[in-house]
Amino acid sequence: MKKSITTTTKFRTGDEVVVIAGRDLGKKGTLQKIFKNNNKAIVNGINIVKKHTKPNPQAGETGGIVEKEAVIDLSNIAIWNSKKKKADRISFKLDGDKKIRIYSSDKAEI
Numbered sequence: 001m002k003k004s005i006t007t008t009t010k011f012r013t014g015d016e017v018v019v020i021a022g023r024d025l026g027k028k029g030t031l032q033k034i035f036k037n038n039n040k041a042i043v044n045g046i047n048i049v050k051k052h053t054k055p056n057p058q059a060g061e062t063g064g065i066v067e068k069e070a071v072i073d074l075s076n077i078a079i080w081n082s083k084k085k086k087a088d089r090i091s092f093k094l095d096g097d098k099k100i101r102i103y104s105s106d107k108a109e110i
Helices: none
Strands: 016-019 028-035 040-043 048-053 064-069 077-081 086-088 090-095 098-103
Touching: none
Parallel strands: none
Antiparallel strands: 016 028, 016 077, 028 040, 048 064, 077 086, 090 098
């Protein structure tokens, strides 16, 4: 019996991130979707793969080679700190009963 492990992520959809490992090292993009159950995400313009599709005349789709974004592991991306112009970590600060995300380097709010 396989257990499903869900983890919380510090990233949110719409964050600007930079790739810190892999073939797209140094590229920036925005998070489109996060898959919490397997720690992966889809980033706009990152990890582009070519997919061969068959034509489907009933749906009006033409066949051919389509380029699309594939998932990338969350450990290979970091949030982009626009003030410092570099990748940064995310930490949290409690403000009353609210939990606020901040950059680890300069403690500025995200």
